[in-house]
Amino acid sequence: MAILISLLVTLVLVAVPILGVAAGAEYVLGVVLPYLAFLVFVVGFILRVVRWASSPVPFHITLTGGQQRSLSWIKGSKLDNPSTTLGVVGRMALEVLCFRSLFRNVKTELHPEGKLSYRWEKWLWLFGLALHWSLLIILIRHLRFFTEPVPFLVGWLESLDGLFRFGYQAFYITDLLIVLALTFLFLRRVVVARLKYISLSADYFPLFLLGGIATTGILMKYVSKVDIASIKELALGFATFRPVVPEGIGTIFYIHLFLVCVLMAYFPFSKLMHMGGIFLSPTRNLANNSRAVRHVNPWNYPVDVHTYEEYEDEFREKMVAAGIPVEKG
């Protein structure tokens, strides 16, 4: 059901620009919506992070793998359970760039004879990494449309990615990887019963959306060619705030662009916010120095304390009368 809904929504989203182009709304699709979607993305992202940062962290979360820094003769684990800021930066970098915690993924199985087994399971890590790195490289490659002259680094990355050939053209390795990775991530949710049970439309929809964007992009690159020079004109117009909509850009480009706009506008409201969220995860960003530095729970309301001295001052006479020993005569 969740799959069907997200698929339907994606198909409707593909139909919108087709109808839009037929109705002659190229300016809306090519200029107005991209600016709006970009604005929603940036503002939404920032507000979301500010909202997260405004919620207190009540405890110092020490439940991370590895030995905490302790006595000098106990070997501490500097990256898994860092006690310094530098260690935290290292752990975060490894997490963001290499998905280190996913690499630890094991498959837990209970066998009929009652044995519990943990199996090495690296596929999710592998395809997750492939997806995210492909996304990044593809995004950077797209800068060739937004810049004139194209920065050296962008051209360099593109020639590296396009090492292989498809006819006369470059065949991008990342194009292949992203399709494989998206297919894996989708099949994983469909094939594994436990995962299917917990998967919602919000899990399938981003996959379909990315799939739609990748498919239209790949079609434009290798199959149904589009006028790249005019598209660059449109993109440069966007980047320099001098919007133009050149004639003769194929409908497929508008589908591609519209899906990207939807992705940008949807981003701050979706699970895709894990892009910002990872940096705010207490198990990743808190140094484990809980034995050295006191973590005060910001929730703590001011407690009215009534010290023993005050108590004695208040009840001294009654205490003396009752024969209870007091500290001050």
Added chain:
Amino acid sequence: MYNGSKVLVGLGLFFLIVTVPFWLGFGTEELAPELDLDTPAIAQLADKKCIEPTGVMREEHMQLLEQWRDQAVRMGNRYYEASDGTVYQASLQNTCLDCHSNKSDFCDRCHDYGKVSPDCWTCHLDPEGMEL
């Protein structure tokens, strides 16, 4: 907001990175490349048009060239009938570059703009280079 300064630094970085196209866009003057169609061969044309309609050429000239290469080199068929019935010799140097003999002001200018670098000229001759 807790840890305000750190969060703000992070958000500032985020903002700078996602707006990179706009920063790099400063100083860009021309939105589109200027293509020079002023060559002796084109000047002689009565009807100033390319092999296929301009839109098709802009979108698919690389595929056309690939088709020409395949039919000339692999099938031995060196002629190509365009959609308007004109027959052309299927040749990069003798046909495209006969009309577009100003490769550096035509092909190259657009390719630099789109950041593509066809490697044809490591083997095929560029008419401008031949004058050297």
